[in-house]
Amino acid sequence: MFRNREEAAEQIAARLEHHRGSNPLVLAIPRGGVPMGQVIADRLEGELDIVLVHKIGAPGNPEFAIGSVDETGHVELNPGVERYGISPDYIDSEAERQLENIRKRRQRYRRPPTRAEGRVAILVDDGIATGATLFAAIRSLRAQNPSRLVVGVGVAPPDTVERIRREVDELVCLEAPAEFMAVGQFFQDFRQVEDEEVIAALGGESS
Incomplete structure (x- = not known):
């Protein structure tokens, strides 16, 4: 420890x-x-x-990460996510929401x-x-x-x-x-x- x-x-x-x-x-x-x-x-x-x-949370369980998105908007999904049957529309919308959070955080930190x-x-x-x-x-x-x-x-x-x-x-x-x-x-x-x-x-x- x-x-x-x-x-x-x-x-x-x-x-x-x-x-x-x-x-x-x-x-x-x-x-x-x-x-x-x-x-x-x-x-x-x-x-x-x-x-x-920023992580992309699962539908109904935002603390469970199914993937993440970076500042460029690139989405990285965890291996095996497809077995959960999550719709591409959900992933796209959640990724865009988290990308907006990233943009706000970058602005808050005042550092390009x-x-x-x-x-x-x-x-x-x-x-x-x-x-x-x-x-x-x-x-x-x-x-x-x-x-x-x-x-x-x-x-x-x-x-x-x-x-x-x-x-x-x-x-x-x-x-x-x-x-x-x-x-x-x-x-x-x-x-x-x-x-x-x-x-x-x-x-x-x-x-």
Whole structure:
């Protein structure tokens, strides 16, 4: 168990020390990944930004992710979603609704997206459950042609870790426990990260 996100971030940064000096672009998934991304960017002398993706919830159960959408509008569905018989019209409308939420969040954070083209891109989050959000972020970044795509996370289930490994150039996952219920169970301090903290980390002024 990690004391907090910052402790996990220090461990990830230590394993990515070989990227220090290359001006890596550290892309945190808000909001929980941002405190970690800030530590990693500082340690590796890189630049911090965020990558915005949003899960698409199932009909009648919005907390159950069936996929996700990124800032470009690209939809990534989870494997096996077709067996639920969800209509394409529902997926299209829900994706558009979540895309509008992404646009509002980008405006709230007062930061235009930084392009990853030609750079080492390090995608950071505190932990991964289903991976829907992370895989959408990976697809979004791949389309920008980074020189190297790296993922650093604190904890994820073993099967998700193997799926991630196949999609990226380098992966640091500190823990991959077989008994996985939720990301928060592996952090003593798993406080909610507020928008004001994200804005401050990105160099804006919180209000």
